[in-house]
Amino acid sequence: MSEDKAKRIFNKMMEKDRFSHWMGISPVLLEEGHCVIQMTVKEKMLNGFEILHGGVAYAFADSAFAFASNSFGRIAVSIQGSMNFEKSSVLGETLFAEAKAIRVNHKTANFDVEIYNQNKEVYYRFRGTVYRKSDSVLEN
């Protein structure tokens, strides 16, 4: 049930999310407060050092963060995010971003996102906070 709702919310958000489409994100797991998405590192995502641009890595985490934090049904707006860069990703790698709620209060919530490869080796670690509005994702 809450899984169904998480999927409907993902579909509604994703429909118009042009940048997530550009990244080529696809869903692996969608639950309330928890999601896994995947993408493959493409040529257009690289920086001048031939590695994944740090901002695209952040954007991938930020999309997982957005899907998980809106999955409860209320619109969640990112107010702060922080990322640790542990290992660089290169062309052709498939990456997974897994977002988990670590604390959900009435008006704010915190999430952790790990970006890892097929062997669960972590490349980037994200932690962020959202402000939770009263408005419904599905009715807006």
Add this chain to the structure above:
Amino acid sequence: MSEDKAKRIFNKMMEKDRFSHWMGISPVLLEEGHCVIQMTVKEKMLNGFEILHGGVAYAFADSAFAFASNSFGRIAVSIQGSMNFEKSSVLGETLFAEAKAIRVNHKTANFDVEIYNQNKEVYYRFRGTVYRKSDSVLEN
């Protein structure tokens, strides 16, 4: 002199930086430890809420951070970055990212980046740390 070097480093980094090209970044000011770049928010950068995807905002800050932190001549690798989201940006806005060194040590350095509009109204605030390698940007 250090301005010339900052420009040569920017050109070398930018040449192959496919994602910064995709964003349509152009330089406004390039000095040692300090840079301003600009871009205009395009349709393809939006998320499902019709605002600039948080990850693209981060990527814009991250590019400014990279140009400023490499401007001293040694390769600088981002190890941590944090962003505060204060105001959402929408289609068609021109934004500026200004990166400034706030502390440069032998092996690590800290930078602040502000993203603001033509009226210097701040939308996003970034703070990050790089690890400074011994290798030269221009000779690699």
Add this chain to the structure above:
Amino acid sequence: MSEDKAKRIFNKMMEKDRFSHWMGISPVLLEEGHCVIQMTVKEKMLNGFEILHGGVAYAFADSAFAFASNSFGRIAVSIQGSMNFEKSSVLGETLFAEAKAIRVNHKTANFDVEIYNQNKEVYYRFRGTVYRKSDSVLEN
């Protein structure tokens, strides 16, 4: 007027703030959304490397953050804080913590705090976010 209010709020908060008393904090400037406090590094604040314990430096910033964020009159609760350690402080140094509002929204607000010495040399840089309750500081 708002300065008077900021002082009354500081006095009310400080009255029972046992840890700020322990640190020996005194006010230098108290305004709405802005404050400067000072303290001197004492023997009991040191860690095993003969420098100011990082947690006491954070606590000093956090007190400035609390006074500035509550100075508007509504109770403000810290939800996230981040600190960059740039220079270690040693026994006998007098430090100043200056907190400034960088964004005040209805329910959340962001502040920067710099800790510096008499020559305005920055040792520690803090950035944090509060959640703003409806309750009044002075009536609670």
Add this chain to the structure above:
Amino acid sequence: MSEDKAKRIFNKMMEKDRFSHWMGISPVLLEEGHCVIQMTVKEKMLNGFEILHGGVAYAFADSAFAFASNSFGRIAVSIQGSMNFEKSSVLGETLFAEAKAIRVNHKTANFDVEIYNQNKEVYYRFRGTVYRKSDSVLEN
């Protein structure tokens, strides 16, 4: 073996760590890259809202971070730390700070610290980065 070394390092660091003594920290587990310490919230640690001063919570995490990051034998210096405040702690509670290495590179390393109560309920979450010197903890 590495456990013995971790204990010797803890003892050497703790011997002169006046602020950790003030907090009343005691060790629960000491291993290479991993430690658990405990303390009880005392009157002198409270702020004006009758809760544990955020800075003392941070200091408790920071001490665990320091013991874990120095446990490999090389002096580790905190360069950045970030804390999420999820639940306030009150007088008399016993808290545990568990620090774990999440990435150890040659010159920098990242750690997570969770502060929880006897029921493993998390109150504060810390993430930080150290710079790793070449100098030995035990020989300095």
